Amino acid sequence: MALRRGRRRRRVQPFLFLLPSLVFLAAFTYYPILASLERSLYRASATVAHPTFIGLGNYAALGTDPIFRQVLENSGQFLIGTVPVTVGVALALALLLNRAHVLTTPFRTAFFYPTLLPLVGAAAIWLFVYTPGYGLIDVYLRRIVGGGTNWLGSPTLALPAVMILTVWKNAGYYMLFYLAGLQTISAELYEAARIEGAAWAQQFRAITWPLLGPTTLFVVVIASINAFQAVDQIFLMTGGGPDNRTNLLLFYIYQVGFQFFDLGRAATLTVFLLAVLMAIAAASFGFLERRVHYEV
Amino acid sequence: MRICRRHGALGRPVVPLLASIGLVMLVAVTVPPGHVGAQAPVALTYYYPVGVSGPLNKLMTDMVNDFNGAHPGIRVEPVFAGNYVQTMAKAMTAVLGGTPPDVAVLDTPELFSLLDRDAIIPLDDFIAQSGGKAWLDDFYQALLLNAQAGGHVYSIPWQRSTPIFYYNRDMFSKAGLDPSRAPKSWTELVEYAQKLTIRDAGGTVTQWGVEAPVADTSPWVFQGFLIEAGAPFFDPNGKWVKFNSPEAVHALQFILDLQNKYQVHPPGPTGAAFWSQVPQDFIQEKVAMIYSTTGNMTFIRTNAKFDWNAGFMPADKQYGAPTGGGSFYVFNKTSAARQAAAWTFIHWMTEPQQAARWSIGTGYVPIRKTELSAPAFKDYLKQVPQALTATLQLRVAGEQMTIHDVDEIGLLLVTAIQAAQTGRLTPQAALDQAQRNATAILAKYQ
Numbered sequence: 001m002a003l004r005r006g007r008r009r010r011r012v013q014p015f016l017f018l019l020p021s022l023v024f025l026a027a028f029t030y031y032p033i034l035a036s037l038e039r040s041l042y043r044a045s046a047t048v049a050h051p052t053f054i055g056l057g058n059y060a061a062l063g064t065d066p067i068f069r070q071v072l073e074n075s076g077q078f079l080i081g082t083v084p085v086t087v088g089v090a091l092a093l094a095l096l097l098n099r100a101h102v103l104t105t106p107f108r109t110a111f112f113y114p115t116l117l118p119l120v121g122a123a124a125i126w127l128f129v130y131t132p133g134y135g136l137i138d139v140y141l142r143r144i145v146g147g148g149t150n151w152l153g154s155p156t157l158a159l160p161a162v163m164i165l166t167v168w169k170n171a172g173y174y175m176l177f178y179l180a181g182l183q184t185i186s187a188e189l190y191e192a193a194r195i196e197g198a199a200w201a202q203q204f205r206a207i208t209w210p211l212l213g214p215t216t217l218f219v220v221v222i223a224s225i226n227a228f229q230a231v232d233q234i235f236l237m238t239g240g241g242p243d244n245r246t247n248l249l250l251f252y253i254y255q256v257g258f259q260f261f262d263l264g265r266a267a268t269l270t271v272f273l274l275a276v277l278m279a280i281a282a283a284s285f286g287f288l289e290r291r292v293h294y295e296v
Numbered sequence: 297m298r299i300c301r302r303h304g305a306l307g308r309p310v311v312p313l314l315a316s317i318g319l320v321m322l323v324a325v326t327v328p329p330g331h332v333g334a335q336a337p338v339a340l341t342y343y344y345p346v347g348v349s350g351p352l353n354k355l356m357t358d359m360v361n362d363f364n365g366a367h368p369g370i371r372v373e374p375v376f377a378g379n380y381v382q383t384m385a386k387a388m389t390a391v392l393g394g395t396p397p398d399v400a401v402l403d404t405p406e407l408f409s410l411l412d413r414d415a416i417i418p419l420d421d422f423i424a425q426s427g428g429k430a431w432l433d434d435f436y437q438a439l440l441l442n443a444q445a446g447g448h449v450y451s452i453p454w455q456r457s458t459p460i461f462y463y464n465r466d467m468f469s470k471a472g473l474d475p476s477r478a479p480k481s482w483t484e485l486v487e488y489a490q491k492l493t494i495r496d497a498g499g500t501v502t503q504w505g506v507e508a509p510v511a512d513t514s515p516w517v518f519q520g521f522l523i524e525a526g527a528p529f530f531d532p533n534g535k536w537v538k539f540n541s542p543e544a545v546h547a548l549q550f551i552l553d554l555q556n557k558y559q560v561h562p563p564g565p566t567g568a569a570f571w572s573q574v575p576q577d578f579i580q581e582k583v584a585m586i587y588s589t590t591g592n593m594t595f596i597r598t599n600a601k602f603d604w605n606a607g608f609m610p611a612d613k614q615y616g617a618p619t620g621g622g623s624f625y626v627f628n629k630t631s632a633a634r635q636a637a638a639w640t641f642i643h644w645m646t647e648p649q650q651a652a653r654w655s656i657g658t659g660y661v662p663i664r665k666t667e668l669s670a671p672a673f674k675d676y677l678k679q680v681p682q683a684l685t686a687t688l689q690l691r692v693a694g695e696q697m698t699i700h701d702v703d704e705i706g707l708l709l710v711t712a713i714q715a716a717q718t719g720r721l722t723p724q725a726a727l728d729q730a731q732r733n734a735t736a737i738l739a740k741y742q
C-alpha cells in the first residue's frame with residue numbers, strides 16, 4: 001500500500017512541478033494560438049458585434065491582398081539582408097576578439113554595447129543618424145558623395161536603412177555565442193594543424209567552421225526568428241512607409257489588428273506568421289541537425 | 297542537442313517550487329480589494345494621448361489633480377496611453393474586453409469606429425443640462441463639425457489643432473520678401489519658395505523653400521490641400537470617399553511639382569520620420585517655410601533663435617485647413633453615475649480658464665470663444681501673437697475626414713501619395729487605386 005502510494009506520488013510529482021509553467025504556457029501561448037486559429041475562420045471586426053463564420057475566406061483574401069504580397073517581399077528581403085550579414089559580422093568579430101590582448105575586453109564591450117540598449121532607444125538614435133541635412137550619416141557622407149540622402153524616405157533605401165540598424169544592434173549579441181563556441185574548440189587541434197603546416201584559411205575551413213556548426217545553427221535560427229519578429233524599429237522609424245516598403249509581417253499584423261481592428265484578418269496573418277516560425281524551427285532542428293557536427 | 301540540455305538543467309526541484317510561490321503571489325496581488333466604502337468617491341478611468349512634443353503629461357496630471365481636489369465625490373485616474381493610434385487601440389481593446397474606460401481623449405475622426413462598436417454615448421442630454429445650445433455655441437463651429445452624427449453630439453473638443461504655415465521672417469527679409477505676411481496662394485507659394493531655396497556651388501540645397509509633411513502616417517496635412525483645391529473628398533455621413541476627383545489629382549500634382557518641377561521641397565516620399573523632422577528643420581534653419589500643427593507652436597517658440605511668424609495655409613481656389621486633434625468621449629456600458637461624473641470632469645476641463653491653461657501650455661488652439669478673453673490667454677497673446685493666426689484660420693477650416701474605418705482608408709491615401717512621390721504611379725493612377733480599395737472597404741456600410 002505504502003509502496004503504491006509512493007509510486008503514485010512519484011508519478012504525480014513531476015506534473016506538479018510542471019504545473020506552474022504549464023499554467024503560464026497555456027494562458028499565454030497555447031490558448032492564444034488556438035484562439036487565433038479559431039478567429040481566423042471568422043469575419044470579425046471590432047466594429048461588428050457578431051462575427052460570421054467564413055471558413056477559409058480570410059486565407060483566400062490574403063492571396064489577393066497586394067499589401068500582403070508587398071509585406072512578404074519585404075520580410076523576405078529583411079530576412080536575407082539581415083541574417084547572413086549579422087551572422088557573418090558576429091563570426092568575424094568573435095574571431096578577431098578571441099585572443100588575449102589588452103584591448104580585447106574594451107573591444108568586446110564596445111561591440112556588445114548595442115545589445116544592452118533597448119531597441120526602441122536604438123531606433124530613436126538611428127532616426128537622428130539618418131536625418132537628411134544634419135544627421136550623422138548625411139553630414140559625413142556630404143563630404144564624400146554629396147548630401148541630402150533621405151534614407152528613411154526613399155523607397156529603395158528605407159528597408160536597407162532599417163536592416164543596418166538591426167545588424168548593428170544584434171551582431172554583438174551573436175558574437176558572444178561565437179566567442180563561447182570558440183572557447184570550446186581544443187587548442188590541440190590548432191597545434192596539430194600548425195605542425196602539419198596548415199595556413200589560417202585551412203585551419204578555419206577544417207577546424208573552426210565545422211566545430212562552430214552547432215553555434216552557427218543556433219545563431220541562424222535565433223536570427224531568422226528575430227527577423228520575423230522585427231517590429232519596434234519599424235514602429236519608430238518608418239511606420240511601414242514609404243509606400244509600404246518597410247511594412248514587415250509583424251507590423252502589418254499590428255496595423256490590421258490594432259489600427260484597422262480587423263480581428264479576423266489579423267488572426268489569419270498571425271496563423272501565417274506562426275506557420276513560418278514553426279517551419280524555421282522544424283527545418284533547423286530536423287533537417288539541418290543531421291548535418292552539423294557535434295563534439296562528444 | 298546542447299541547447300536543449302542547457303534548458304534541461306533548469307529542471308531542479310527548487311525552480312518549480314519558486315515558480316509556484318510566484319504564481320500564488322501574483323494571484324494574491326491581482327485580486328481586487330473586496331470592499332469599497334460607501335462614501336468612496338466615484339473612480340473614473342481616463343485615457344489620454346500625447347500627440348505633440350512638450351511636457352504635456354505633467355500639465356495633464358496637474359489639471360486632473362486640481363479637478364480631484366475640487367470634486368471630493370469624484371476621483372479621476374489619468375492613464376497616459378501613448379499616441380493617438382495607441383490610445384485608440386487600448387480603448388477599443390478595453391471595450392472588447394468588457395471593461396471600457398469611463399472617459400477618454402481620442403482622435404476626433406474615430407467617431408464612426410466608436411459608434412460602429414457601440415462604444416460611446418451621445419452627449420445631448422448632458423449638454424442640455426449644462427446650458428444647452430448657448431453653452432455649445434461657445435465652441436468654435438469648425439471643431440464641432442466632426443463631433444456630430446445623425447443629429448447627436450458625441451464628443452466635446454479638447455486638444456484641437458490645425459495645420460498652419462510657419463515661416464522664418466529673417467529669411468524672408470534676406471530674400472527681399474515682405475516678412476509681415478505669408479504667401480497667399482499656391483502660385484505665390486511657388487514664387488516665394490523659389491526665392492528662398494538656396495544651393496551651394498555644387499548644387500546641393502543648403503536651405504529649402506518649403507516643407508509639407510503631406511502624408512506621414514496619416515494624410516492630415518494633405519487634406520488641407522484638398523480643401524483648398526475645392527475637392528469634396530468624403531461623405532459627412534462617413535459612407536463614401538472621393539479621392540480621384542480632378543481637384544484631388546490637381547492637389548497631388550501640385551505637391552509633386554513643388555518637389556520635382558520647381559525643386560523647392562525635398563524630393564521623395566514624405567514618410568513617418570518627416571513629420572517630426574519638419575519642425576526640427578525649421579528651428580535648425582534648414583527650411584524657410586513649413587506646414588505643421590499648431591500643437592508644435594510651443595516647441596518652435598521655445599527653440600527658434602530667429603524671428604518667425606505664422607500664417608494661413610496658402611489658398612488655391614479658397615483658403616482651407618482640416619481640423620485635428622483629440623476630443624472627449626464618454627463610454628457606453630459603464631453606469632449612469634459614472635457617465636454623469638465623466639461629464640462633470642469634461643465640463644470642468646473645458647471651462648474657459650482651464651481650456652486656456654491647456655492651450656497656453658501646449659499650443660493647441662483655443663476651443664471656445666470666451667477662452668480668448670480669459671486673462672491668462674490675453675497675456676499669452678501679447679507674448680505670442682502668432683497664436684491668434686490658428687484661431688482665425690479656424691473660420692475657414694473644413695472638416696477632417698471622418699468616416700467608417702478611417703484609419704485603414706486614411707492609410708490608403710497615404711500610400712497613394714507616397715506611391716506618386718516615389719514615381720511608382722502617376723497621381724491619377726495612385727488616387728484611382730486608393731479610390732478602388734476604399735470603395736471596397738466601405739461597401740459593407742452601404
